[in-house]
Amino acid sequence: MEPIIIEGTSKTPAVNFNASTGVLEIKGRSIPENSIEFFKPLIEWIEKYGASPQPKTIVNIQLEYFNTSSSKCILDVFKRLENLVNNGYDVVINWHYEEDDEDMLEAGEDYQSIIKVPFKMIEVQS
C-alpha cells in the first residue's frame, strides 16, 4: 500500500502515513478553510489500511493549532482507528501538546473520552 506523504503548509499539517511500519503522523497546523477536502483522502487511506493493518499501529498527533472543522475531521480519523481496535488490532494515539498549551491537552482528553483507543498524552517543550 502506497504511503501518504504531504508537506505541511501554513494552514495544513504535514502528513506521513506508512502502512509498512504502521506509523501514522499528523503534525503542524490544521486550519484550512475547507477541512473536509483535506481530510477525505486521509480517512479513505485508513479505511484501506484497515483491511490489512500492522499488528500495532502507532499514531502521532502533534498539532500547533486546529480549527473546529478540523476537530470533526480528526474525530473521523480516530473513529477509523477505533475500528482497528474493535477488530482486535493494537492502536495507540500519542497526543503531543506543548507544556503551556492547556487547550491542546484538553482537546486530547476530549477525544480520549469519546474514542475507545488508548491515548498517551505527551508533553513537549514549547
Next chain:
Amino acid sequence: MLFFEQHRTLEIDDWIKDHYKGEPIFIHNGSVNSEIISKCIETLENYLKKHKPISNPKKAVNIAIELLQNIYHHGLPLNGTDKYGVVKIIQLNNGLQMEFLNLINKDKAILLYERIQQLNVLSKDEIKRLHLLILSNNEYSQKGGGGLGLVDVAKKLNKKLIAEFYPYKKNNYFYLLKILVN
C-alpha cells in the same frame, strides 16, 4: 434585553478609528478571504511572539482563527465586497481586544443572539459538555464545523461572550463580537 429591543446604529468608520487608547495590531475593513486570514494570523503571531503581552498567546490565535473563518464562511457581501468583514485587534493595558464584525441576515442574527444568550448562562462544565456533545454528534454543517465554532470560542475564553447586533437596511444586521484575551 430581547433581540428586537435593540435599535442602535453603528457608525462603522468611527468605530474602526476608535482604538480605545491602545496599540492597534491589525485592522482590516473589507473582504475577508483566505489571504487576509493568513495575513491577520501571521501579524498577530509575530506580535505576540515579539512582545509577549499575554500569558496564553495560542488561545488568542486560536480564537482569532475561528472568528476570522466564521466571517469567511458566513459573511454577506456589502457594497460589492464579497464576505464583508471588519477585524480590529488592539493591545490594551489589560489584554488583547479582538473585535470581529460582519453582515448577516435577520434570521441568522436572531439565531446567534439566542445561542449567545444560552451560552452565557452555562457554567464552564456545561460548556465543556455541550462542546463534547456537538463534537461527537456525527453532524457536519456545510462549512464543516457543525455549529461548534462559537461553543469552542466560549470554552477557550471561559468568560461571557459580548455580542452586539446593529440593524442594517431592511433585513440584515451587523454582528459584532468583542473578545478580550488576557
